[in-house]
Amino acid sequence: MMVHEKTTLGILLLTMGLFGSGLSAPPIPAIDSAAADEPIKVLATLPVLKDLVQEVGRDRVAVTSLLSGLESEHTYTPKPTDILAIQDARMLVRIGLGLEVWVDALIKNADNPRLLVITTSIGVPVLKNQDIAGRPDHPLGMGDPHIWLDPENAKLMVRHITEGLIKIDPTHKKAYLRNQAQYIQDLDQxxxxxxxxxxxxxxxxxxxxxxxxxxxARRFGFVIRGSIASQVGTEPSAKHLSDLIQMIKTDKIRVIVSEPQLNPKLPQILAQETGARVVILTPIPGALPGTETYRSMIEYDVDQLVNALKD
Ligand SMILES: [Zn+2]
Structure with missing residues (x-):
């Protein structure tokens, strides 16, 4: 039953990925002048997207995120109010690549003809997810969806957002382009x-x-030698854990990265067995103090690793 559902979902997502992007959809009429001073209601699936929309839209947008940042992005269960939020929104911004498996059904059920859906992963060079490579039935079989954790990808994502805002509100095109340029410069710095x-x-x-x-890791030169969980919500085997322990010892790996959204038990066990240290990084802004924006989160995550790995 589950397998069948996953297969159907995989096909649905694949179809949507190819043909359902907001950017290739027919043009949506711009807002009428009477409503032009109202901020555009934008819904983001993840707080990272909320932050990027705010950087480009500033006072022209009112952005909310469906996830708060404290949940895992893989196991989120939509709230009844999420569908109302989609009905009320003008633009929905998502990652795609099968990450937000729950959002397609919400969009369909909300049936909001004014909604512009922006899939920010379009055009981003996708890395294979080693654990599920060759499994097209898997929701994440299209590749690793955590694209935003490379600032170079974030720049492409920001461009999709800017295009979406201009489509809805062409009057402020210049301001959006200016904000985008400023933000990309900030990311470079x-x-x-x-x-x-x-x-x-x-x-x-x-x-x-x-x-x-x-x-x-690719952007900042870290070398990932293995992962504890191949899929969030599933327990790794005892053999996988003992293999990791062996590898940590022989390869002199000093850091095990965990996240505030995940149960720290297994990383702690590996650390006790090997003398390596658990470092908590967040892939989602706002989950830890000092990670409220995308930029501060990237800085925080790199700083934590620098402090743990320096001699
Ligand atoms: Zn994830």
């Missing part, structure tokens, strides 16, 4: 600052709790 901090690190090998960090 953040990256440059972090690259300087990363330079002295020798050993950049880590183990992650769930496979969220491949884009982040």
């Amino acid at each position: 953040t990256q440059q600052r972090l690259m300087v901090k990363l330079k002295p690190l020798q050993n950049k090998k880590i183990i992650t709790h769930h496979a969220a960090w491949s884009y982040f």
Whole structure:
């Protein structure tokens, strides 16, 4: 039963990924001038998207996120009010790539003809998710959906958001483009600052709790040697854990990355067995103090690893 449902969902998501993007949809009429001063109601699936929309839209948008940032992005259960929020929104911004498996049904049931759906992963070079490669039936079989953890990808995502806002509110096109340019410049500065901090690190090998960090690791030069959970919500086997323990010891891996959204039990056990240290990073802004925006979150996550890995 579950397998069958997953297959149907996979096909549905694949179809939507190919043909259902907000950007290739027929043009949606711009708002009428009487309502032009009202902020545009935008709904984001994740707080990271909320932050990016706010950077481009500023006072022209009223953005809410369906997830608060404290839930895992994989196991979120929609609230009854989510459908009302979609009915009330003008634009919905999502990652895609099968991450928000729950959102397609919500959009369909909300049946809001004015809703512009922006899929921010379109055009982003996608990394294969090692744990589920070759499984097209899997919701994440399209590739690793954690694209936002590389600021270079975030820049592309921001461009999709800007295009969406201009489509709805062309009057303020100049302002959106200006805000976008400013934000991309800010991201560049953040990256440059972090690259300087990363330079002295020798050993950049880590183990992650769930496979969220491949884009982040590639951008900042960390080497992920393994993950505890191949899928959030499933328990790894005893053999997998003992293999990881062996690897941590022989490869001299000093850091195990966990997240505030996940149960810390297994990372703690691995740390006790090996002497490695658990470092809590968040893939979603707002889950830890000092990670309220996307930029501050990326800085926080890199800083934590720099502090844990420096000699
Ligand atoms: Zn994830």
